[in-house]
Amino acid sequence: MDESVQPEPRIGAASAADIAASRTRSGALSASIPGGSLPEPGDDALLARIAQGDRQAFALLAARHAPKAMKLAQRILGNAADADEVVQEALLRVWTGAKNWIPDGRARFSTWLHRVVVNLCVDRRRRPAFAGLEGIPEPPDPTPSAVNVMARQQTAKLVSQALAELPERQRLAVTLCYYEERSAADAAQILSLSVSAVESLLARARRALRARLSGVVQDTGEV
Amino acid sequence: MADREWSTVDVEDIAALTAVYGGNPARWPADRRAAAVRALAADGEAHELVVNEARLDALLSLVAEPEISATRVDSVVAGALARLDAMAVPAAKAAPRRLDTFLPSPFDVVRAALSWLSVRAPQAGWLAGATAAGIMVGVMTMPAATLPMSETVAQTAGTVETAQADVTDMPSLLFTSYTVETHAR
Known part of the structure; x- marks a missing residue:
C-alpha cells in the first residue's frame, strides 16, 4: 500500500537493458522477428523462446503480465511488498515451467499465471503474519473540508474489513470476478473449481457482505 | 445455473443472477444478459432487485484499487531477472571444467560406489544374495x-x-x- 517503504529498485545493466527492450516494440526482440515492425509476439511465442533460455522474451512477458498479477496479489494479500514477492516468485516459475507449456489454444497464459499467483498468495496468508508498517492506519487529515473524504474512507475501510473476514475461497471468488473482472469460467479455472461452485461462492459472499455491511446501509442509506 | 437456454428469464432468474453477479448487467454472463435486460424493462420487481444489488456493488467499489506503478513493475521484473542470474551462477561455475578433470580419480570412483550403495543398499543386498545363491546352486548341481x-x-x-x-x-x-x-x- 505504502510505496514509500519500498526499497529503490536496483536494476543492473543487463536487467535494465532487458526491461528497456521489453518496453518497446522496436526492441531487440521485435527487431529479431522477420519484418521488424510486426506486432509484438504472443504469449505462446514468448514462452517458446523462454523455454530456450531467452531472457529478453522473459522480460517482455513478465512486464506484460506483472501489473495485473501484482494487482491481484495485492488485493488478496492487502500488502504491496508481499504482493511483489509473490509475483516475482510466480515469474520464476514461468521461467522454469516454460518448457512444459503446451500452446494448444485451450489454456491462456494469464489464467495459468493468475492460478500460480492465487496459490502462492493462499500459501503466504497461511504463514504467521508480520505486523509491519502496512498495518498502521494513516493519520486522518485534520482539515474540515476533508470530512466527506474521511467518511468515504471510513466506509471503504469497513468494506475492506468485511471482505477480509470472508472465508478464503469466497474472498478469492469476489476478488477475481468483481475486482479483476474475470468471468466465472476464468475464475473457475484459476481456482480449480467448477463454474457452478464459483457462482455458489459468489452468492454466499454477497450474502455475507450484505449482512456484515448492514450497519453501513443504515448509516449511509446506500443499501 | 449454466445448463439451460436463456431465451426468456423471469423474476426468479433475475434474483438468482443478481445474487451471484450483482446489479451491473455488464458483469452478467453473456448467454443470459440480453434476456435479463429485456425482463428488467418489463418487470418492475426485477428492476427493484437489480437496484438493490447495485447498491451493494457501489459499496464494494469504494475499496481503492491497488496502484501499480511502472517503477514497481520494473523492480519486480528486475528482481526476477536477478534471481535468474543467481540460479545460473552455480551452473556457470561448474561448466568450464578442464578435460582432464572429466576423468574420474580412483577416489571419485570409490566415493561414487559408496554413494550408490548408500542409496541402493537394499537392492545391492538382494543382488549380492541372488548372486551367492546362484553360485551355490551351480556348485551343488555340478x-x-x-x-x-x-x-x-x-x-x-x-x-x-x-x-x-x-x-x-x-x-x-x-x-x-x-x-x-x-x-x-
Whole structure:
C-alpha cells in the first residue's frame, strides 16, 4: 500500500537493458522477428523462446503480465511488498515451467499465471503474519473540508474489513470476478473449481457482505 | 445455473443472477444478459432487485484499487531477472571444467560406489544374495567330477570326489547334505 517503504529498485545493466527492450516494440526482440515492425509476439511465442533460455522474451512477458498479477496479489494479500514477492516468485516459475507449456489454444497464459499467483498468495496468508508498517492506519487529515473524504474512507475501510473476514475461497471468488473482472469460467479455472461452485461462492459472499455491511446501509442509506 | 437456454428469464432468474453477479448487467454472463435486460424493462420487481444489488456493488467499489506503478513493475521484473542470474551462477561455475578433470580419480570412483550403495543398499543386498545363491546352486548341481590332487597328495594315491545326491529338484538340492569322499586308489 505504502510505496514509500519500498526499497529503490536496483536494476543492473543487463536487467535494465532487458526491461528497456521489453518496453518497446522496436526492441531487440521485435527487431529479431522477420519484418521488424510486426506486432509484438504472443504469449505462446514468448514462452517458446523462454523455454530456450531467452531472457529478453522473459522480460517482455513478465512486464506484460506483472501489473495485473501484482494487482491481484495485492488485493488478496492487502500488502504491496508481499504482493511483489509473490509475483516475482510466480515469474520464476514461468521461467522454469516454460518448457512444459503446451500452446494448444485451450489454456491462456494469464489464467495459468493468475492460478500460480492465487496459490502462492493462499500459501503466504497461511504463514504467521508480520505486523509491519502496512498495518498502521494513516493519520486522518485534520482539515474540515476533508470530512466527506474521511467518511468515504471510513466506509471503504469497513468494506475492506468485511471482505477480509470472508472465508478464503469466497474472498478469492469476489476478488477475481468483481475486482479483476474475470468471468466465472476464468475464475473457475484459476481456482480449480467448477463454474457452478464459483457462482455458489459468489452468492454466499454477497450474502455475507450484505449482512456484515448492514450497519453501513443504515448509516449511509446506500443499501 | 449454466445448463439451460436463456431465451426468456423471469423474476426468479433475475434474483438468482443478481445474487451471484450483482446489479451491473455488464458483469452478467453473456448467454443470459440480453434476456435479463429485456425482463428488467418489463418487470418492475426485477428492476427493484437489480437496484438493490447495485447498491451493494457501489459499496464494494469504494475499496481503492491497488496502484501499480511502472517503477514497481520494473523492480519486480528486475528482481526476477536477478534471481535468474543467481540460479545460473552455480551452473556457470561448474561448466568450464578442464578435460582432464572429466576423468574420474580412483577416489571419485570409490566415493561414487559408496554413494550408490548408500542409496541402493537394499537392492545391492538382494543382488549380492541372488548372486551367492546362484553360485551355490551351480556348485551343488555340478556333475560328479574327479579332481586331480596335488602332487604331494597324489603321492598318497588318492582322489577326491564330490558325491552328488540323486535328486534334481531345487529344494532337495538346497537341503541335501553333501559329502566329500576320498578314495584311496
